[in-house]
Amino acid sequence: MTIETQGGQRTEQAHKLVAASISQDLGFLLAKLHAAGSVLNNRALAEFDLKERSYSVLILANSGLEPTQREMADFLSLDPSQIVALVDELEKRGLVARAPGKLDRRAKTVTATAKGGKLLQRAGDAARRAEAEVLEGLPAEESAQLKALLRKALWGAGLP
Amino acid sequence: MTIETQGGQRTEQAHKLVAASISQDLGFLLAKLHAAGSVLNNRALAEFDLKERSYSVLILANSGLEPTQREMADFLSLDPSQIVALVDELEKRGLVARAPGKLDRRAKTVTATAKGGKLLQRAGDAARRAEAEVLEGLPAEESAQLKALLRKALWGAGLP
DNA sequence: TATGGATAGTTGAAAATGTCAACGATTTAT
DNA sequence: ATAAATCGTTGACATTTTCAACTATCCATA
Numbered sequence: 454m455t456i457e458t459q460g461g462q463r464t465e466q467a468h469k470l471v472a473a474s475i476s477q478d479l480g481f482l483l484a485k486l487h488a489a490g491s492v493l494n495n496r497a498l499a500e501f502d503l504k505e506r507s508y509s510v511l512i513l514a515n516s517g518l519e520p521t522q523r524e525m526a527d528f529l530s531l532d533p534s535q536i537v538a539l540v541d542e543l544e545k546r547g548l549v550a551r552a553p554g555k556l557d558r559r560a561k562t563v564t565a566t567a568k569g570g571k572l573l574q575r576a577g578d579a580a581r582r583a584e585a586e587v588l589e590g591l592p593a594e595e596s597a598q599l600k601a602l603l604r605k606a607l608w609g610a611g612l613p
Numbered sequence: 614m615t616i617e618t619q620g621g622q623r624t625e626q627a628h629k630l631v632a633a634s635i636s637q638d639l640g641f642l643l644a645k646l647h648a649a650g651s652v653l654n655n656r657a658l659a660e661f662d663l664k665e666r667s668y669s670v671l672i673l674a675n676s677g678l679e680p681t682q683r684e685m686a687d688f689l690s691l692d693p694s695q696i697v698a699l700v701d702e703l704e705k706r707g708l709v710a711r712a713p714g715k716l717d718r719r720a721k722t723v724t725a726t727a728k729g730g731k732l733l734q735r736a737g738d739a740a741r742r743a744e745a746e747v748l749e750g751l752p753a754e755e756s757a758q759l760k761a762l763l764r765k766a767l768w769g770a771g772l773p
Numbered sequence: 774t775a776t777g778g779a780t781a782g783t784t785g786a787a788a789a790t791g792t793c794a795a796c797g798a799t800t801t802a803t
Numbered sequence: 804a805t806a807a808a809t810c811g812t813t814g815a816c817a818t819t820t821t822c823a824a825c826t827a828t829c830c831a832t833a
Contacts, residue, residue: 523781600642
């Protein structure tokens with residue numbers, strides 16, 4: 454993810470437009486790095502028939518936190534109906550299972566199956582390689598710093 | 614953009630799922646902060662009948678760099694056909710003008726009109742306020758650091 | 774404890790976006 | 804001169820987003 458190379462192929466020039474003031478705009482920077490990262494992520498995950506979305510759901514399902522679909526929707530900033538579709542697909546493939554909420558029978562918790570956990574392990578490796586590629590312009594310390602700042606912006610100082 | 618408040622309305626709980634490992638994933642963090650920011654940005658820009666996209670195009674048109682549509686598409690990570698639609702709309706509103714490229718008559722450069730420049734000034738104020746809101750969890754120095762790291766990840770060390 | 778109002782998941786339709794192939798006009802390379 | 808590539812544009816198609824409605828369940832309270 455820097456200037457001249459990306460996955461081996463030449464992809465984007467150091468652009469004259471970098472000089473424009475929009476290069477100081479947080480939203481633009483987030484969108485652009487996210488767009489670049491999505492390409493690499495989805496490319497890496499395609500091997501496992503996953504996309505960023507389904508990968509996220511699978512991670513949450515495998516977290517041990519027994520999230521409900523609603524919690525996933527809130528956390529992933531997705532509409533509940535999109536979660537339905539994503540979980541449907543993962544469930545059909547035997548990677549996750551729905552269970553009625555223990556406390557609330559309206560809710561359904563989603564947990565990864567053993568098969569889902571195994572797939573996730575391999576997919577996670579690929580995703581981490583893709584992330585490393587996105588961050589290849591930053592030394593390790595700065596990568597960690599970037600992620601820490603993003604977390605702090607989202608959730609404040611206290612949390613993870 | 615921290616935990617309990619956003620634009621005055623309560624919006625998202627400090628979520629139990631923050632504990633999941635996906636909170637360490639760059640793509641997820643970028644997507645989530647970008648999603649949160651987009652809501653605020655678009656809300657702020659609606660007053661001027663702009664969205665993030667058209668706002669970006671207007672900024673580039675007003676940069677003095679006389680970008681071509683192709684350059685804009687590359688820089689904004691959009692399909693050229695989307696630029697056509699965005700420029701069409703801004704041109705119809707008298708905010709930008711197309712001109713044939715001086716060197717290359719296939720290309721068209723897009724520049725902001727005086728009217729476009731004025732609107733952009735006001736819209737820019739609103740956008741900056743929205744950005745400040747997204748970054749309210751970070752002290753000024755860390756906000757600057759975050760943006761610097763994003764730029765470095767995108768374009769390497771040398772640039773802006 | 775029964776009733777009303779909220780909430781979880783689901784479905785389906787409508788709107789907005791993204792992706793891609795084709796075309797004419799031009800440029801660039803041979 | 805000709806061939807191959809590039810720019811903007813159009814239109815078709817797929818994917819994603821957004822939203823309203825519906826059932827089942829929960830919660831508050833009269």
